[in-house]
Amino acid sequence: MNADWIEQFPGLSRLEPAIRDVLTRKSSIVTVREGSVIFGPGKSPENLLLLLDGRVRVQQVSEAGREIVLYRVEAGQSCVLTTACLLAHEGYSAEGIAETDVRAVAIPRTVFDDLIAQSVTFRTFIFTAYSKRITDLFQIIEDIAFxxxxxxxxxxxxxxxxxxxxxxxxxxxxxxxxxxxxxxxxxxxxxxxxxxxxxxxxxxxxxxxxxxxxxxxxxxxx
Amino acid sequence: MNADWIEQFPGLSRLEPAIRDVLTRKSSIVTVREGSVIFGPGKSPENLLLLLDGRVRVQQVSEAGREIVLYRVEAGQSCVLTTACLLAHEGYSAEGIAETDVRAVAIPRTVFDDLIAQSVTFRTFIFTAYSKRITDLFQIIEDIAFxxxxxxxxxxxxxxxxxxxxxxxxxxxxxxxxxxxxxxxxxxxxxxxxxxxxxxxxxxxxxxxxxxxxxxxxxxxx
DNA sequence: CGGGTTTGGTGACAACGTTACTGAAAGGTG
DNA sequence: CACCTTTCAGTAACGTTGTCACCAAACCCG
CATH class of the missing domain: 1.10.10.10 (Winged helix-like DNA-binding domain superfamily/Winged helix DNA-binding domain)
Incomplete structure (x- = not known):
């Protein structure tokens, strides 16, 4: 598969050649139509998505039907928080929706795990993304509250x-x-x-x- | 070092023997006095903490001085979200405070990284903890908002x-x-x-x- | 004991959320 | 096009929550 897309992710550009190879061979490029629900209650995501084009909105939906937008994933970013939630937590009621047509790299769960194990660079990429998202969530909490x-x-x-x-x-x-x-x-x-x-x-x-x-x-x- | 503490963490009891050995040799047990600030703005945590006894309160403090409790880490749990934030994110304004005297296993950053690389069990342990914390944060956001x-x-x-x-x-x-x-x-x-x-x-x-x-x-x- | 600090109580008001209802604008159908 | 339906926006009234100002009681410490 064409590996050019890796350059769109600054954190991955220094990926070890062998890892780079695994990543490109074992991932696939998917497209999603605007408005599609990518993941949500009862629909766990099977892959880690790295967005090449488009935008995904992640929002929380309450039982009473009210909604609140948590964050957006833009081109060059990853749906990394969903990897944590792949672990199918009961009360997981957030959902991800394609706000535009989306083109993304899909990394299967098992490959994700291998990459985490084998590459320092990939680990840093993932944990940095986590860090950013989590601090964003803290900011949202502060904003809503105060x-x-x-x-x-x-x-x-x-x-x-x-x-x-x-x-x-x-x-x-x-x-x-x-x-x-x-x-x-x-x-x-x-x-x-x-x-x-x-x-x-x-x-x-x-x-x-x-x-x-x-x-x-x-x-x-x- | 005495390795008995591992049994206090269900997710770690099946740890591969070699990994278990690394973990016990390269980590240390620390104690923290009630009221101590374990991490906070301008004080990044150097270790991943696994709590043996006691309780840590993690809260967000706004510029205006207002506070909100985000979650608590109890005995048998880990301060895992702080690992993401080890990466010193500018706007990281959450702080962790010992609500009681605390006894904990401290895993240095580099050892943490090695364990993540080498052990499926450890990875699962960490990502499961992440999952729980993040869904809790989503719940807090929903509660505050609605x-x-x-x-x-x-x-x-x-x-x-x-x-x-x-x-x-x-x-x-x-x-x-x-x-x-x-x-x-x-x-x-x-x-x-x-x-x-x-x-x-x-x-x-x-x-x-x-x-x-x-x-x-x-x-x-x- | 006396004076300062912390904690809690309260009233008035501003900001926000809820309910209920209205009408206008857009879209579909014959 | 006329007609109907759905979506979207405006508004008034009222309940809940947040803010401000102030006071009083409980506690602390010399």
Whole structure:
């Protein structure tokens, strides 16, 4: 199999040649359609995925049906936390959804284990990824517990705006991003619009004056 | 060194004899005084700790000084999430504190890495621990985001009561357990007391009628 | 005992969550 | 197109939680 993809992962570029060979031979490239559920309750992931293109959203869904986005996996990153959860933990209620069409390298569980055993570089790659994700989770906990919703929403709007000054998302989806209620988002966006920072339309938010949002977002844990 | 301690960790009892030998020879038993900060901002842990006795509380401290308890490590468990964070991530603001006098096996970073490389059993032990901790974190996020404070407090009181029907903790400490404010705890405990479920005294809560708390706690995500 | 510190109680208010309902916009179907 | 359905957004009222300001009681220590 073509091994060029390894260069897309900085942590793997120095992989030992023999390991590199195992990795490319025993993994496969998969594609997933936008909107597909990659893993979720009752659907354990069989592989470790390294994303080549696209984006995966990982979210927690409560029994009552409420959702909160935990993190996103972008191109060049791995779905590494799912490896821990491969171990099928009862209460594992997080799910991963392809936000775009996704192309990824799939590493089977057994190969993953071999690579961990045989390569220092691979171990470092995996544990570094863990580290990043876990500290991100700590940050989310802190934000939910202690941060004002208006500040978090401003940060999230700036975060979700990818180049275009536009965000395609319903109020409901933005509520799920922050783990709050739709009505709260509607109120806050209404306020942002009154201040002239954004313009709203059905299913989308246009950033008119990002500076206003930036100032609010910068208040952080003041 | 005496290797009896290995039997205290079910996941390690089947460790390959050679590995067992490495583990006992290259690790050491340490003791930590109650109240000591085991790791924290600017104090990376140098070892993986396996707790033989005692309890470690891991909490997140915000810039504004507010605290929230993330999880506890009990005897027979490992401080495994700290291994990920050994990798000194900038924003790593969690800290580990000995809640009691602690006796633990300390595995140096390099030995940890060797064991991961050489033993399937050890890998399984570590990744299982990861899995448990991470799903716990997901649960915390869900609780903070979606669960009512009175329900969470009732659950926490039942959780903290260890045998004795008494909990030694100030309202401020209970607030940190849930990531809320002291005043909120005072209000809720006042309500619990009016209902005859608890009796309050300075720095302690006595459970008079746990059944009442149980019923409330059971409402969960109803 | 006296004075400082820690802990807890409370009221007023702001922020956030919930419920219930409304209407507008988009999409599908004949 | 007209009609219906579904999705999305706005809003008011109210309950819960968080914040602020302040006070009082319990404890600590000299």
């Amino acid at each position: 941060q004002r919703v208006d500040i978090r929403l401003a940060q999230k709007l700036l975060d979700l705006e990818r180049g275009t000054g536009q965000i395609k998302a319903t109020h409901q989806q933005l509520a799920a991003e922050l783990g709050t209620a739709r009505e709260v988002i509607s109120r806050q966006l209404g306020e942002f619009q009154r201040r002239g920072w954004i313009r709203q339309s059905r299913g989308a938010v246009e950033l008119v004056e990002p500076d206003g949002l930036e100032r609010l977002a910068a208040l952080d844990a003041a | 669960q009512r404070v009175d329900i969470r407090l009732a659950q926490k009181l039942l959780d903290l009561e260890r045998g004795t029907g008494q909990i030694k903790a100030t309202h401020q400490q209970l607030a940190a357990e849930l990531g809320t404010a002291r005043e909120v705890i005072s209000r809720q405990l006042g309500e619990f007391q009016r209902r005859g479920w608890i009796r309050q005294s300075r720095g302690a809560v006595e459970l008079v009628e746990p059944d009442g708390l149980e019923r409330l706690a059971a409402l969960d995500a109803a």
